[in-house]
Amino acid sequence: MKKWLLGAIFAGIAAIGAACSNPSSMQGHDxxxxxxxxxxxxxxxxxxxxxxxxxxxxxxxxxxxxxxxxxxxxxxxxxxxxxxxxxxxxxxxxxxxxxxxxxxxxxxxxxxxxxxxxxxxxxxxxxxxxxxxxxxxxxxxxxxxxxxxxxxxxxxxxxxxxxxxxxxxxxxxxxxxxxxxxxxEKVDRDYTLVLDEWMSNPNAENENNMNMNGNMDMSGMDHSNMNNGNHSDHQQMDMGSMGHNMNMYDLFTINGKSGAAIEPLNVKKGEKVRLRLINAGYMSHKLHLHGHEFQIVATDGQPLKDPQPIKDELLNIAPGERYDIEFIANHPGEWLLECHGNMKGTDGMKVKIQYEGQANNTDKTNAKENLPVVDMTTYGKYETGPFTLDQPYDVEYTMDLGTAMGKNGMIFTINGKTYPDTAPINVKTGDFVKVKIVNSSPMDVHPMHLHGHFFQVLSKNGNPVKGAPLMKDSLNVNPGEEYVVAFKADNPGNWMFHCHDLHHASAGMATEVNYTDYKSDYTPDPNDTTNKGE
Incomplete structure (x- = not known):
């Protein structure tokens, strides 16, 4: 029934970016x-x-x-x-x-x-x-x-x-x-900030990537960070099908605005301020809050246990992820929340934090400053969450994320297959489910998103999580990384589990969590070709 959905859950065969600072690629993205x-x-x-x-x-x-x-x-x-x-x-x-x-x-x-x-x-x-x-x-x-x-x-x-x-x-x-x-718990200011990237000159992509003979021209791509091996900082290149590079995305936005057009965040001295950070784009963004200590109080909507104050560390937000941070406005002046990186659009992703009734001093910024990235697997107070690595599980599944060349370009696979031929995770209501996610792609980053459930991150690269229990629905997996996550099958249905670089998903990187004891009332119309599910 779902053969016609091939590539479907999301449209366009393409691969895009891994970081604020990095080029990457995409194909078939008109x-x-x-x-x-x-x-x-x-x-x-x-x-x-x-x-x-x-x-x-x-x-x-x-x-x-x-x-x-x-x-x-x-x-x-x-x-x-x-x-x-x-x-x-x-x-x-x-x-x-x-x-x-x-x-x-x-x-x-x-x-x-x-x-x-x-x-x-x-x-x-x-x-x-x-x-x-x-x-x-x-x-x-x-x-x-x-x-x-x-x-x-x-x-x-x-x-x-x-x-x-x-x-x-x-x-x-x-x-x-x-x-x-x-x-x-009340806060004095509550701001929602949505991150995204845009292309001001999309017509240049073919000119930039193809030479007169129809061969791929790589001269316009930044290769400077391809081989430094620092995957945790996302400095590798996501080439995908080699048909598009993220240097074309030259406008980075917060709430649909870029640079000086972004409305400042007004605060008063002594106030508690919450920033809800949401990444709706296709690149990870590393954000730096200037001049203040802050706490990460929630990730993907789920609260974190006893978050410790941190300062001058970058918060990496992958596609689909959300982070709530809080800080006390105790340092009057004019400060920035800004993206770090070296892509052309990076400078546009910054918002001023202005104190009302205070003299505003200009914040001296350096978006290329070398700062550490917060490690969420060690952040917060450790305690046992709802799941552990060594407890018995009803269902165990290994999700090997890979790439290959298909008939029409690069494909993105789970266990060597593309959706809808990927093996589903079959569960029953009440089952405890453990999933090992391994990114075998040589250069591509995969932010994996599970519909309808929260999962607990139990380990990274074989090391148990040492921070607060980390409950999420979206998890960024860099090349060579391995995570183990677990969830309870407590929401009957047929649910997607896919890469939230939606171009990777459209090119095959998706599967389903199917409840064998669930019968849907919905029957797709086989004659309705608009039901792309993408």
Missing amino acids: MSNMKMNKEDVSAETSKPQLPFATNTEVLSGKDIHLTAKEALLPINDQVKLPVYTYNGSVPGAQIRVKQGDTVKIVVKNELPEPTTIHWHGYPVPNSQDGVPGVTMDAIQPGETFTYEFTATVPGTYWYHSHQKSAEQVDKGLYGTLIVEPKNE
Whole structure:
């Protein structure tokens, strides 16, 4: 039934980036209708049918309306890009609800193509997971669909298209979901910051990568970091199919803006400030908070036990990941939260932190400063989590992540197979499941994301986790790394487990967690070719 989904769960065969500082590659990613060069801006912005994207609205309550539609996004004072939006902005409207709320989200599709919404990281009922051809039919242009679920688990999450998602998410079709806990420790300021990358001149990619004879031209790619062996700092190159390099992505954004266009974060002396950091892009980004100690209080929405204060360390955020950090505004002045790296767009991913009523001194920054990266496997207070390495498990599965050349370019495999031919993880409700994830790819980074569940990270490269119990739904796996994770099969359904470099997933790196004691009420229409599930 799913043979026609080959490459499907996400569209476009491609491979992209590993780090703020690194080039990488992608194939079959047609950006021509979404990213444009500066010469095209005036012509594109003259089209009256495209409203300008505006600042993100916050939606709360139990009945929420989202409209997927086209708009123009002013990245900065020079570049406006045609994008896909929810309610006219990138990121789309923030959904903010209370733990225990039952929410209904009515989605209207005003795009020229089908779409869906996946609630990334949230344990919704399987029927609400938003994967066309697996859990629902795609929402056709002009149609509406109502998602309904109970907000049981507090934390920071996001939502995005799961239909041709390698293209639609890249066009800006994502937003944030915040579930406030019943007994939340209050903070004085609560900011959500969404990271992404854009291409201002997509038409240059073919000129840059192909020479007159049709041979690949590697001269435009930065190879300086390919062989330094420091995978933990993500300084290797993700070449994929060698058809595209991430140097084309020259605009890095926070909340859809770049550089001076990013709104400052205002604080007052003595306030407790929370920053919710979400990576909606395809590159990992290393962020540096200047001038303050901070604590990492949650990852992927899940709280961390007794997080210790840290300062002048980089927080590496991979595609799909979320980190909540908190700091006390005890150092008046003007400071930055900035990305470190050496790609062209890096300098645009920084936001000012301004103290109200205080003289602002200019923060002297160095985005290439050599700082350590926080090791999440040793962070926080150690204690036994819900799972251990040596307990008995009902299901054990090894996930060997690899690459190979297919008929149409590079493919990305799990145990030598591409989806839908990858072997699923078959479970029953209540099973304890252990998965070993091994990245055998020579250069490609794979941020692996599990739908519908949280897993505990038990070990890295054979070494048990020594920090606080690390519960996640997205895990970045560098070349040569091996992780062991575990989860309980407590949410019946058919769930995707895939790389969140969505171009890797579209080229095969996906499998499913299938409950053998679950029968879905959904039957895909074999005649509906729009159910791409991507």
